[in-house]
Amino acid sequence: MFEVAVSEFDAVRVAALRHVGPFTELAPSFAKICEWAGAQGLFQRGVQLVGMFHDDPKTTAAAELRSDAAVTLPEDVDGPFDAGVEVQVLPAGTYAAGIFQGPYERLPEVYGWLVAEWMPANGVRATDGPSFEIYLNAPTSVAPEEIRTEIRFPVAGGRRGREKGPR
Numbered sequence: 001m002f003e004v005a006v007s008e009f010d011a012v013r014v015a016a017l018r019h020v021g022p023f024t025e026l027a028p029s030f031a032k033i034c035e036w037a038g039a040q041g042l043f044q045r046g047v048q049l050v051g052m053f054h055d056d057p058k059t060t061a062a063a064e065l066r067s068d069a070a071v072t073l074p075e076d077v078d079g080p081f082d083a084g085v086e087v088q089v090l091p092a093g094t095y096a097a098g099i100f101q102g103p104y105e106r107l108p109e110v111y112g113w114l115v116a117e118w119m120p121a122n123g124v125r126a127t128d129g130p131s132f133e134i135y136l137n138a139p140t141s142v143a144p145e146e147i148r149t150e151i152r153f154p155v156a157g158g159r160r161g162r163e164k165g166p167r
Helices: 027-039 104-119
Strands: 002-009 012-020 049-053 065-073 086-091 093-100 122-128 131-135 148-157 164-165
Touching: 002 104, 012 027, 012 049, 027 049, 027 065, 049 086, 093 104, 104 122, 104 148
Parallel strands: none
Antiparallel strands: 002 093, 002 164, 012 065, 012 086, 049 065, 049 131, 093 148, 122 148, 131 148
């Protein structure tokens, strides 16, 4: 079940590696950021993997879509870094947020429901800024139906409450 609520979130610092092209081709950038984070010893410090999505695939050509594969950064870790890794900040703000459980291939369906159905029904509109996903478990360690992804989509307006969406 996918439940959504409008919530306020603090800013989060990340180390990110930029990808330009179809969102479905972001996996090699995740492999590189994971290799980099492992070499820095960050996984022993409880960092999380994050996907940042800067463009709307309905209005931007697939070859021009900007996204980032990232890991959250502990406060005492700062750049500059090598290998194209840059410090970025997931902006503080108001987000439609929820945890989806299921295969990554279903995420476009979830985003479609969120934008086309949930947002209008709740008086919420999209705002500028990236949407992002926090990957709560590894697809290599669980079945596709057990993958958990926290989705945060920047919004304004609407009521604060939960509503269920795609399973």
